[in-house]
Amino acid sequence: GENVEQHPSTLSVQEGDSAVIKCTYSDSASNYFPWYKQELGKRPQLIIDIRSNVGEKKDQRIAVTLNKTAKHFSLHITETQPEDSAVYFCAASIKSGGSNYKLTFGKGTLLTVNP
């Protein structure tokens, strides 16, 4: 079936460095690409999302880029801080019939920001 691949599975950076997480998807009809952050023991929460009619979106230290031709999108975190340490999930809307879509998640990236 249609899926979402996410890399890397773990990422360790020094405080102040940048972090990049990449995802690829297979469904050319996908039109919505959110990123979720899950802190230890907590629920996933949306941090940024992008739609297929936009190539890039930025919110303070976080940005997402989308390449529809290559079917990949990336999360960029600049000036990382220890509180950025968490598991990050990418997701893509996958067409499931007619006008129905479902959200398929990548397997997650454990980001550790070392002080």
Added chain:
Amino acid sequence: EAQVTQNPRYLITVTGKKLTVTCSQNMNHEYMSWYRQDPGLGLRQIYYSMNVEVTDKGDVPEGYKVSRKEKRNFPLILESPSPNQTSLYFCASSHHNPGGRMNTEAFFGQGTRLTVV
């Protein structure tokens, strides 16, 4: 306060004993779904519902049932739980389905940690 509420938060049960995990949202969302989270496998969708009385299978539906009799509630039913259903379960809701043009942010419940022995 806008929220998605799951109950129970923690549950230990025995193989074969039917159980239900409840999910309720107070945001008048149309779209609701259930996920299970396992180490190294991320979030996998079990079932989803586009609206009242409309449900469909996700990626891992075997061994689960759902119902959507009211807009706010979307219970997950395990008729005969087995140890391989030991997992962390999340319910989520959004105004519209993920392919919609707007209001597609998914809000997650706090999770239910299920252990089947």
